[in-house]
Amino acid sequence: xxxxxxxxxxxxxxxxxxxxxxxxxxxxxxxxxxxxxxxxxxxxxxxxxxxxxxxxxxxxxxxxxxxxxxxxxxxxxxxxxxxxxxxxxxxxxxxxxxxxxxxxxxxxxxxxxxxxxxxxxxxxxxxxxxxxxxxxxxxxxxxxxxxxxxxxxxxxxxxxxxxxxxxxxxxxxxxxxxxxxxxxxx
Amino acid sequence: xxxxxxxxxxxxxxxxxxxxxxxxxxxxxxxxxxxxxxxxxxxxxxxxxxxxxxxxxxxxxxxxxxxxxxxxxxxxxxxxxxxxxxxxxxxxxxxxxxxxxxxxxxxxxxxxxxxxxxxxxxxxxxxxxxxxxxxxxxxxxxxxxxxxxxxxxxxxxxxxxxxxxxxxxxxxxxxxxxxxxxxxxxxxxxxxxxxxxxxxxxxxxxxxxxxxxxxxxxxxxxxxxxxxxxxxxxxxxx
Numbered sequence: 162x163x164x165x166x167x168x169x170x171x172x173x174x175x176x177x178x179x180x181x182x183x184x185x186x187x188x189x190x191x192x193x194x195x196x197x198x199x200x201x202x203x204x205x206x207x208x209x210x211x212x213x214x215x216x217x218x219x220x221x222x223x224x225x226x227x228x229x230x231x232x233x234x235x236x237x238x239x240x241x242x243x244x245x246x247x248x249x250x251x252x253x254x255x256x257x258x259x260x261x262x263x264x265x266x267x268x269x270x271x272x273x274x275x276x277x278x279x280x281x282x283x284x285x286x287x288x289x290x291x292x293x294x295x296x297x298x299x300x301x302x303x304x305x306x307x308x309x310x311x312x313x314x315x316x317x318x319x320x321x322x323x324x325x326x327x328x329x330x331x332x333x334x335x336x337x338x339x340x341x342x343x344x345x346x347x
Numbered sequence: 348x349x350x351x352x353x354x355x356x357x358x359x360x361x362x363x364x365x366x367x368x369x370x371x372x373x374x375x376x377x378x379x380x381x382x383x384x385x386x387x388x389x390x391x392x393x394x395x396x397x398x399x400x401x402x403x404x405x406x407x408x409x410x411x412x413x414x415x416x417x418x419x420x421x422x423x424x425x426x427x428x429x430x431x432x433x434x435x436x437x438x439x440x441x442x443x444x445x446x447x448x449x450x451x452x453x454x455x456x457x458x459x460x461x462x463x464x465x466x467x468x469x470x471x472x473x474x475x476x477x478x479x480x481x482x483x484x485x486x487x488x489x490x491x492x493x494x495x496x497x498x499x500x501x502x503x504x505x506x507x508x509x510x511x512x513x514x515x516x517x518x519x520x521x522x523x524x525x526x527x528x529x530x531x532x533x534x535x536x537x538x539x540x541x542x543x544x545x546x547x548x549x550x551x552x553x554x555x556x557x558x559x560x561x562x563x564x565x566x567x568x569x570x571x572x573x574x575x576x577x578x579x580x581x582x583x584x585x
Contacts, residue, residue: 181576182527185423197406243401278403288399
């Protein structure tokens with residue numbers, strides 16, 4: 162089995178450094194290698210195809226202008242790209258709280274973390290480490306973190322959606338995050 | 348928002364990356380991130396913890412129109428004509444830019460002597476870091492086939508690294524080259540003089556700017572930048 166991308170992070174790093182020098186071919190290659198993964202994330206959070214396309218577009222415009230700020234020693238290239246896409250997606254849903262497609266059952270129910278990806282796939286080192294550490298969390302902590310991450314819920318939204326009290330949700334997330342950080346030894 | 352507490356900073360950084368900070372709290376936190384490098388580092392650390400999740404979903408290929416729009420917005424294609432391709436406007440910008448470069452040089456004067464720029468030079472660039480602080484002045488002497496890089500201040504450089512100077516493609520010139528071209532290694536503390544080949548002489552005339560990247564000792568092994576781009580500057584026609 163192979164990873165969904167099989168893209169070496171070093172390749173992405175080189176492409177980002179070249180983007181910082183306004184190398185258009187590098188941006189094109191970067192888009193080719195990462196856009197499908199990033200688009201899946203946009204779609205998951207904003208839930209609307211048209212908005213997800215806009216968010217992805219804005220994200221790559223940002224990548225082009227901010228590439229010089231990327232530092233390979235501070236984190237992986239893919240994490241840096243995901244950070245940009247997530248921030249853009251979250252910004253959009255915060256500004257348009259009723260703009261999401263709530264008829265889609267993506268928002269109708271919360272999802273279990275393990276159902277988000279296919280079993281048996283191989284992932285890169287940092288991703289596999291995260292999956293292993295997520296497995297070690299309590300079910301409640303794991304699902305709270307993954308639902309908030311992938312669907313962009315605030316504490317309150319997730320509390321309403323899951324039916325658990327706000328304080329409980331905050332506590333699950335807080336403890337889960339600390340456990341994750343400890344497990345990943347960061 | 349009191350940001351002194353270590354545990355609060357850590358908690359807020361985590362919640363920011365996770366996305367649960369909302370409204371004014373989120374905006375205020377973003378303001379603090381830009382002011383505080385250690386908070387920025389915490390955010391990066393939490394990005395390392397959580398963002399691998401972003402690559403787990405089953406990929407969905409975006410429609411082709413998304414890339415086309417990106418190309419158009421960044422003017423990566425050369426099919427567009429109009430305001431930005433107007434030569435007269437570019438000449439005006441170029442003259443204004445050269446004047447600005449001299450003003451920047453004057454502004455930096457009290458800190459460091461202004462490097463002398465030979466009147467026979469044809470191009471000039473002030474290379475700055477991301478905080479807009481000048482680091483080098485690049486000038487060319489096309490007649491003598493020389494490019495001169497003068498330090499505005501001594502740069503810190505690890506013993507196993509080198510600074511490499513690059514010519515950047517011009518954003519709006521369809522005749523420009525497509526990828527950065529290495530000009531050569533430049534010194535951290537003293538003036539560097541580089542003899543320009545005919546290839547580089549011609550490339551300079553099509554270039555939009557210059558940049559300096561941090562490379563392994565001896566320069567990029569690939570012919571393209573492999574390290575972070577620390578400094579950039581616009582190349583101005585004198």
